[in-house]
Amino acid sequence: MNYYLIAGEASGDLHGSNLMKALKQHDAQATFNYFGGDLMKAEGGNLRKHYSEMAFMGFVEVIANLGTVLRNIKMAKQDILDKKPDVLILIDFPGFNLKIAEFAKKQGIPVFYYISPKVWAWNQKRVLKIKKIVDRMFCILPFEVDFYKSWGMEVDYVGNPLLDAIALNKADAHFKTKHGLDERPLIAFLPGSRRQELERVLPEMLKALDRFPEFQFAIAGAPSFSEKDYHKYLAHHSIPIIFNDTYNLVLNAEAAVVTSGTATLETALLKTPQVVVYKGNAISIGIARMLVNIKYISLVNLVMDSQVVKELIQEDCSGDKISAEIDLMVNDEAYRSRMLENYEKLALKMGSAGASERAAELMMGYLKA
Template sequence: MSRRLRIALVAGEASGDILGAGLMRELKRQYGEVEFIGVGGPLMAAEGLNSYFPMERLAVMGLVEVLGRLPELLARRKRLILSLIEARPDAFIGIDAPDFNLGVELRLRRAGIRTVHYVSPSVWAWRQKRVLKIREACDLMLTLFPFEAQFYVEHGVPVRFVGHPLADTIPLEADRQAARGELELPQDAPVVALMPGSRGGEVARLGGLFLDAAEQLLAERPELRFVLPCASPERRAQLEALLAGRDLPLILLDGRSHTALAACDAVLIASGTATLEALLYKRPMVVAYRLAPLTYRILRHLVKSPYVSLPNLLAQRLLVPELLQDAATPAALAATLLPLLDDGATQTAGFDAIHRTLRQDASCSAATAVLELVGAA
């Protein structure tokens, strides 16, 4: 190529580090000589990123934690913006972390640097006026889902739907027999995966509920077996406490959520990213969620989407049952899941169609879009 590209990227957490590394790999493959600067984690560093400071300094969750770190975050963002304006990259790519990255993108775009935001915030669901800032800050939005791209088209934001990396890596047909062998589960017994979330608050609200539902399912189907992946040692300890005094044929797993999904026949699952994984594994599911009552009342008036779960948002119809707040009772969860153990074909046919739509070779598509933006395609 005639010149070396300089691309700046900022990722704020592990999922962004994965996306950033895949994008960097593809940019090098498609273009050749590319210099990478910005902020990222170990995977992006392995692809050649010169990181201005550790990504972990941006990985803050929770309002109290953010407030405590706000002076540092603002100071880091100010220094980062000045450094990038001086470096004059061909493009800046903010990967997720919208509260941090959109402010950076706005300043850089005003300074004449092309800006890309990779992974849409949930602006289509609530606080829709944020799209005005996005339109001002971004030369290009890269979305993982097609319904997001449609939203941006309607609001005049340049956009490219690139697909979801998980849809590229998860096979179109998972090997249930191999997964059961790996987990030492019987091949002939029906298996239900319980996935009450990865955060402590989620497990506190949903863990006991899901275990109560499992007991009701077992009363109807004594041959049932259960698997429950634990996101961390803390979540495992929390779930072990909830299991005390129960007699369930249940295996707790340390991580290995994908293996659990491949092995099971159906899933009782908290609303969140895991529902996309269950969809990609073509496992029938019932989605449940509970929030603190006041939070739920506030969000009910703010959220514009008719659905909360990704499978329904992607299908643009009620493909999977959603049991929220008071509707999420053990009896209701068990009664809704039981028929799916016998026939979940309607759900799984919809899942397969969505999987194929999302399978766009996301890193390749994103890299092509960036190179077109900077005139290097």
């Protein structure tokens, strides 16, 4: 079959690549066109647009880049018409993908949505539109099944594909040597994959460097950036940037400072204590606080419905508060143990690996029905 996938950020690229791998096991003649990234490109097919040209986060940021967003939507619609896919598979990224879903539905193209938009967080009435324009929804968070059911929509829970990615990771016993690190305990910075996250969050992370001389630090480099993108923030600091090895960085770290997003759940599943941080445009955050109807922003706390990890958002995302949290994670044994115990409970809730395979198998069944 001819598949068209759209992923608009780094996490979508990861999940899209694993789904493509699973689909090929069921469909050896599969052809793929997609908006995505390097991981999806490694699975073959035709990369039509890289997510680095698409990932804008926040109301103000989207408005500021509206011309680019509209051009990308127009290109996607035309490309879908040209490629005539048997199915359109949309991966999260709702601001963009729901518009494409509506278009594809009018063209008679089956629409599958893998990784639900976070409609449970704000404007829940969007489910009514999703019911009309999405043929099948494949969810990866356990509480989403009951949420959609409350709106009269049946969805498939396939488990979480992060478990697949983590299961595929090979722990590297020589990680520190390979990356020029010494034997001191390590603290990892995960500043995110969007440019505005780098600009606002990384400088606050770096303020913690001089307060822990007995530790070494390393930054997880996002695939959408180069070393040069980080250097302007590192003029007065010597800290390695590690690309394409984030899981091993987290596994080798005593603690991590993680920008809110998929990485918070990955860090928890890798069993590394963390503090979750986020700082955005003040207007965007102000609007979000008025609209969003959730107690937490990190996926770890949302799945557990309790504060497992500390969240330092906006004005709380400061060098002082980040440092205080690092100190607790590395020096307060009771605090650290409590977080790790909750990680074990989280892992039980999330289930087992195999989400990509389950999603692919269900998709093939629906397409053949």
